[in-house]
Amino acid sequence: MSVSNMLENWSKFRHMHPVDDKPHEEYKWAMSIDLDACSGCNACSVACYAENNLPVVGKQKFDAGQQMHWMRIERYWDDDGREFPDQGAQFLPMLCQQCEAAPCETVCPVGATNHTADGLNSQVYNRCIGSRYCSANCPFKVRYFNWYDYPTTDNVWPAEMTQQLNPDVTVRGKGVMEKCTFCVQRLERAKNNARTEGRLVHDGEVQTACQQACPTGAITFGNLVEPESKIARQWAHQQVELAARDKQAKDEQEGGSDLRGYRIFEELRAYPSVMYLERVRESAI
Amino acid sequence: MEKDIRESIEWAKINGDVLKSLESPRPLFWVILVVALSMFGVGVGCEVYQYQIGMGVANLNNPQVWGLYIATFIFWIGMSHSGTLLSAILHLMHADWRKPIYRFAEAMTTFSLMTAGLFVMVHLGRLWQFYYAVPYPNERWVWPNFQSPLLWDAMAIFTYLSSSVIFLFIGMIPDLAICRDHLHPGWRKKLYTVLALGWEGTDRQWRNFRVTYLTVACFLIPLAVSVHSIVASDFAMSQQPGWHVTSFPPYFVAGALYSGCAAIITLFVILRYVFKFEEYMTLPILKKIVRLTFAIAMVWTYLNAVEFASVWYSHDEASKAVLIQKATGIYAPFWWMMNFCGSVVPFVMMIKRFQTSIPVMFAVSLLLNLGMWLERWMIVSPTFSHGYYPYLWDNNQWPTLVQWGIVFGSFGWFTLLFMGFCKLFPSVSMYEVKEMVYHRSLANKHVEQSLTMNVNELEEKGAH
Amino acid sequence: MSQHHILALFNNFDEAEAAVAELRASTIKGFSFDDLIMKSPIEHPEVESVLGERSANVQWFTLFGALFGGITAFTLIAGSQGNFFAQLKGGKPIIPIPADLVLTYEMFILGGVYITVLGFLICAGLPARRSKLYSSNVSEDQVGLLVKVEASAAATIKSIFTKHQALEIQEEAGK
């Protein structure tokens, strides 16, 4: 603890709280999901199970609402009371939104969930004591708690199944909170490689598991700081800004924008890092 | 009008009556003790099972991450506020009728805080890492998150619990000296000798005692308010619809005082019956607590209505949906019962005849407590089942026997502590009853004198 | 000069106060009024009108304790946050003042209560060994007056006590 530490590092740490005049420095990971391309096939969800050592909880625990899908595909119907959903269903892949002002972070009593320098909402499993306040405070309910000790639960990873577990990712024991990490193990590897070569991670060098699997390429992921990255261009084109909250309000006005980009619960001012693009349906038929 | 206390009670009788409560217990004591122990045992068993298998056995799930544990935690925290009300607030307001009944209320404060503290632990997914939440210097320089209302909670409870224990102890020192002086030799006498700290009742001791007692009382009042405000902040500072309401802190404090008063009535009746304290825990005092309880009940009812109204007028659809769901969803029976118990039942206390009716007030107090427990449950569970995210709405899970067992066990634990206290320490403050008797008789003397003077004056006037 | 300790027990405050008043008024050689200690079963502030102002300094401990608690808390919290030992939360300043004030407030009270009680123990001289001259009646219903006098004055004092209907007089020759 020292005053010099404060003085030297203050400005550096300020960047973890980006405001307009102090944006992220090197990386700000962000995602966009094109709902018009998403077909709801669940490939991303299975990829997440494979990449992140998610336990298969079985029917009984699924029934109890204790499933552990970091990426869940939600299916919605229109509420317009038609006899048939003749414009199809709407699918929405829901994952941790990696909010810039994450409601979960401030409430954790032990600081197990924090903001990282590249804009991730990190979860430190070893630090977690399982108060579940973060989940209580998450508007999206995308945090998943280890209600049981899955590594020792029957038929979760029996016998040889343990060999499939990804050694880059911890297998969580009971009583800790977990959630989508944007495949932080992949990000770290890419960053390390880039650092070794004295450069920054370039666009498309790192993919999240869900993005990699997605057959329709509905998921775009990348570094928002780099203006030429696909994700940055998408965000810019859709006029969705990380630390702003007025996009939806503007869209709703008469003559507002006819762009598809939006973020869920923008009005709660959590500033999610995941942008969705509205699903489109042909008006001619 | 009947008097709060008979002024002519001999001081020695006070000592004798109260010290009698410390004598060897009757068989009934052991029966209740065994019952309480087995209740506690059930709770411990459930907790061991949950510790071993995981929180999942409590049937909590993704939106319903908190359950009866947190609800009961708030309930016990609320219970604790009565002691402070009686001993600190009424002390400052010179309401001396509190004197015969504040000691057990303060003990109740301490023990319900200890019970509440257990729930913090029971609730944790990784109980064995509980100390991570404690701000202790460690070699990695990792500190807890000082912004978390949960940490404030821990700190507030610690402060409140330790201050309450100190307050209880300080206030008991003169009584401990009495116990030391008047009990038969034995291990207890040795205990009291140590605990009495060599109290002799000298003027220097009394003088400092008075200042200290007053000062600590002054600290305890804002502390008690802050404790339940902070518990309310756990909810009000979060982003759940229905919780994010600024009226939560006063609402919680009122609820706390309310349930605390109800619990005092319950224990008042029990102690009066068990220890035959009819001379001290008199019906006029009961009447006063009942009136106080009624007043608080109305404050609570008002704040309850304020909560609904502020949700209603906020035009926040999500919060409104929570409210409607509370009144119409699957929690509706409990919600309506809570409103009935909390806002309708207290009107029984308006009826003069019932204000001093022990059985009626006992029943009412139990109903009020039930209502207040339901209130806490209705704050926690229905909100989770109707958050911002409709995809997870109504994903309800009925609490399992493990949850109920631990809640049940907490009552056993509280009973154990309270029974132990009543047998070890005087549950009526002897020295303060003496003070009360003394001051009342003094006052009476004054009144008599002035009355006599008045009569004389009248006679004189009449003579003219 | 040898000192005598005398304890007289009275039935009620009126008698004790009368004795005190007389002792105060009298000028007995070898007796200082400051050596008079009153022992009573209840707190009786009215007795101070005859005992005279005697100081109680607990409030200074309180002041110190409360300030110490509050300042320590804020320094510790803000220090650890400022040095990034407490992890950063997105959307919040490094040292969030309103949040930190809550714990400062709690520590303010905690410090206040603890140090006040410490002050009480120091000021009241507790814990202490019981003095030899003590009657368990004091904790029941009698008021005791304990004086320390030189042997020469003992008789005079005793006579005053007797005059005011002392129920019992204990005496001990001390150092």
Added chain:
Amino acid sequence: MIENSFNRRDFLKVLGWGGTAVALSACGNTSIQDGVETVVSYVELPEYAIPGISVYFNSTCAQCDAGCNITGRLREGRVLKLEGNASSDLNHGKMCGLGQAGVQAHYNPDRVREPLLRNGDKGEAIAWDKALGLINEKLAGVKGEEIAFLTGGVSGHVKVLLNNYLEALGTKNHYSYEAVSPSVVRAANKKAYGVEMPRLRIDKAKVIVSFGADFLGAWVSPVHFAQQYAKFRKANENGRGVLVQIESKMTLTGANADRWIPIRPGTEGIFALGVVNALGSAGLALPADIAAVSKSYDAERVTKDTGVSGEQVTKLAALLKERSPSLVIAGSAAEGYAHGSQNAAAIALLNRVLGNVGKTIEAPASVPFPQVTVSTGNRSAVQALNDSMTNGKVKVLFSLGANPVFTAPSALKFKENLSKVPFKVVFANFLDETALEADLVLPLDSALEDWGTSVPEYMGEASQLNITQPLMEKLHPNTRGMGDILLSLLKQRREKEYKDYEDFYSYLRSAIVKNKSALGGNGEDDDTFWTAALSTGMVHFTSAANSLSAKSSAAGLVLPPPAEEDSAYPLHLIPQVTASMRDGRNANQPWLQESPDPLTTIVWDSWVELHPKTAAKLGIVEGDIVEVTSRSGSIKAQAYLFPGIHPDAVSVPLGYGHVALGRWAKGVGANAFGILDQVVDKETGELALNETRVKISKTGKRVFIVKDEGAVGGSQAGVKIAVRASTDEVELSGEV
């Protein structure tokens, strides 16, 4: 019940190590003290097992017949994850959930590990030599035509060896059986375009009209189609494509359609002709033969027969006329009827009328070696086999990659007939229902341990031969690859011919290297070519393009009127092929069981989809256990009210209801194959999957359906979560 014993040591461990210990204890081979695992010294590193470094090998996905190219990620010599092979023409580095679950087929604890010989009710482990010797013994004295070989779709060099073996045995009885393959569509395509599987240019079409083809979910090559679909949806030079799906039960593709049209079951052909007629009325020139067939299908008749409003037909015709090229796809909804071939033919007419043939329907790349092309499975094979078995004409039966005991309709009494075969050999990874009936079960290597080649039925841009290579050491020492087994069996017969090949790998290598000039390796030396082939996981055939022939005539096309009401069995059963369960062979992979069905979000069970209107009529609410009874049998399952289904239809997913296949499959749901009526398509003889009529009755029991969606059932409750806009409201051009 406390699930694991709680002793003092564990207690201390938990206290002392906390999460770390818990985390470590699950990381695989660390439980050395149990004596179960072996310690591997890293002084002598196994090949490619570099601690901490991931290595990647390319291979081919074996989870379905699409044959996607995959890349396996390995660490310390074990496969962790399957990813798409980025250099593939088929899946371009993408992967579906089913494919990714391939690792769970590999690591599955329920795999067969030893050759098992039937001994009463039990299987007895025997040595491979003995097992292969026994086959030889049993084949002695059996006539060639009394030997049958049942397979799923096989291709590549295993097919070559298999054919050689069959030839050596002197039999032609190769039954290639797939329970849910698009076989009627294949036949119809062959008739309409001259090829069974033309290349569908979804990406080039401006409008797609799909008659129940679930090309995004489970149809033919979904990962490939999904990528084309993504291009089709982008507002590129073609504009954003419009998808219209016509089917009786909403499939995943239907859920993604711009317009989903519920149609009375079986009337898809009528609707197609109605659209043709409407196109004619809209001014499109129709060939005379087509005009003759379609002229009576005016809007009124179409509405009456199909239940779709005439306005809808007109609108669709207008759209098709306006936006060209379009693409019309006939899928399972078209083919699953007794008149399935006619339906498919009528739908194919649309493509001809709209001029799509050659534009969005292209000739597939050809394969110059017919001996390696896929022997596409069909449903009539199992009927033929069953007939032979019934007549006692089969003395020895081999089975590979098919599970007819589970998938054949109960009317065939397949299991009963199977018992008439004196000696049954099943090559299997798992003890499925068919394997349980076998006399000899030979354990196969998993697809991640085996060598092999395959030719996908549906080619992407180029014609390719996929290579399957072991991604890791064998998990169980006593399993063998199918190629090796066939080679051993062939050596029993034709020792001289095969003695040079020590194992299947050497056979494969020499077979491929020998033909390197036709595989794009002209002029390269053998080793370079082979190494390159292995590292990319595929080789491309250099071959002439195929061509389409669109000369079919509409003459003679007769569509039956809509099915009549059947008061005893009022509802049409539409068995659905879900993307993860398919025909049920992968039901033992927990990731698939736990992935919610995209449309119902139900997990770990089967369900009965009912339109809310139908359900209301029957007094059924969600979660009621209902009995679905057909003329052939009945099953019980939970009812799920689903708006995306025609009120005349009920739908039950296939693939559930195993009575074997390991811990994750056994007892989960009900087997809908069992209640299918034995009705066949008149032209092809294929089982008509959608032709079963059923009735629904309540059993009085009710359960909470285990599903992912919340109690509000996919309503957004007025909150903006998944937002939908219509094309005239959004600006799509210029999107990144």
